[in-house]
Amino acid sequence: MTAMIEAKNLSRHFGPIKAVENVSFSVNKGEVLGFLGPNGAGKSTTMKMLTCFLAPTSGTALVCGHDVREDAREVRRRIGYLPENAPLYGEMEVGQFLRFVCDVRGISGKDASSAIDRVLGLCSLSDVVKQRIETLSKGFKRRVGLAQALVHDPDILILDEPTDGLDPNQKHDVRTLINGMAQEKCIILSTHILEEVDAVCTRAVIVANGKVVADASPNELKRRSSSHGAVTLSFEEVPDSSVSAALNGLAGVREVREEKLAGSRVVYTVLPQEGKELLSLVVKEAESKGWQVTDLRLELGQLDEVFREITS
Numbered sequence: 001m002t003a004m005i006e007a008k009n010l011s012r013h014f015g016p017i018k019a020v021e022n023v024s025f026s027v028n029k030g031e032v033l034g035f036l037g038p039n040g041a042g043k044s045t046t047m048k049m050l051t052c053f054l055a056p057t058s059g060t061a062l063v064c065g066h067d068v069r070e071d072a073r074e075v076r077r078r079i080g081y082l083p084e085n086a087p088l089y090g091e092m093e094v095g096q097f098l099r100f101v102c103d104v105r106g107i108s109g110k111d112a113s114s115a116i117d118r119v120l121g122l123c124s125l126s127d128v129v130k131q132r133i134e135t136l137s138k139g140f141k142r143r144v145g146l147a148q149a150l151v152h153d154p155d156i157l158i159l160d161e162p163t164d165g166l167d168p169n170q171k172h173d174v175r176t177l178i179n180g181m182a183q184e185k186c187i188i189l190s191t192h193i194l195e196e197v198d199a200v201c202t203r204a205v206i207v208a209n210g211k212v213v214a215d216a217s218p219n220e221l222k223r224r225s226s227s228h229g230a231v232t233l234s235f236e237e238v239p240d241s242s243v244s245a246a247l248n249g250l251a252g253v254r255e256v257r258e259e260k261l262a263g264s265r266v267v268y269t270v271l272p273q274e275g276k277e278l279l280s281l282v283v284k285e286a287e288s289k290g291w292q293v294t295d296l297r298l299e300l301g302q303l304d305e306v307f308r309e310i311t312s
């Protein structure tokens, strides 16, 4: 399959600042690529180069085979872009603004009306179609930004923190929207919400200091977490020391961590030795000793742990 987006040694310097340095990756149709990294890592700058808002200092990117340095018009035609702090015309009503975006995109008449109706529905904006954008709340403005990115039903979506400022219901709706479109499109989104990566991304690229430091599926990344394969047991009341002693005594246990929570709750994290499986052993032990466990689970690993380990 030929990639829909191919970044090749993309670099962008601002004077002495190397915002993006030799970034390469490719994204195919059906993929949702999560772009992660600390503040200032170069995510937005990379997105601006992919969407022809900023010229690369060196390197380039191909979007559906079109070079961002030579063919900006063709590139922009194929992309829907939600920038961070999406600039909107505050004095326009939502409906007027979307019609304006249709004009710019060369969509007119009935096609424009049906495109606008479609995105108003997708982004839950029908109730505010007559409201001036400057009077909308932050979350609604974000949804208008998303609507303008979708109006021409592009094959490629580049979304810079699409759920930033949305309430939990709206976050959920936007993730559902992205999942619904994923098969048909090629999507890159940036986010600081790591659970979002689990919810919508098929792949995650982590950048730090302008460079790619990881490129893998969310599950592969989680397997690199030190808590991968651990078993956690929660207790409402701190049990006597025999519990911790018994856990420490199980075959294949590398370490038992104890974390006290609010009230008198406590969580034990039982970490396995390399390649060892602990779940069934721990379950048997808990059953045979009659422990009053409120929660017992196998940890698949945590993205935030991996993120911290890789980027700090």
Ligand SMILES: Nc1ncnc2c1ncn2[C@@H]1O[C@H](COP(=O)(O)OP(=O)(O)OP(=O)(O)O)[C@@H](O)[C@H]1O
Residues within 6 Å of the ligand: 014, 017, 018, 019, 037, 038, 039, 040, 041, 042, 043, 044, 045, 046, 084
């Ligand atoms: N126009 C500019 N002039 C000078 N420096 C810039 C400019 N744009 C970005 N930078 C710098 O480039 C680096 C990368 O910024 P960028 O906005 O791409 O980061 P980011 O990963 O999107 O961060 P965040 O998570 O905070 O959105 C930062 O050090 C930033 O200060």
Ligand SMILES: [Mg+2]
Residues within 6 Å of the ligand: 043, 044, 045, 084, 160
């Ligand atoms: Mg950014």
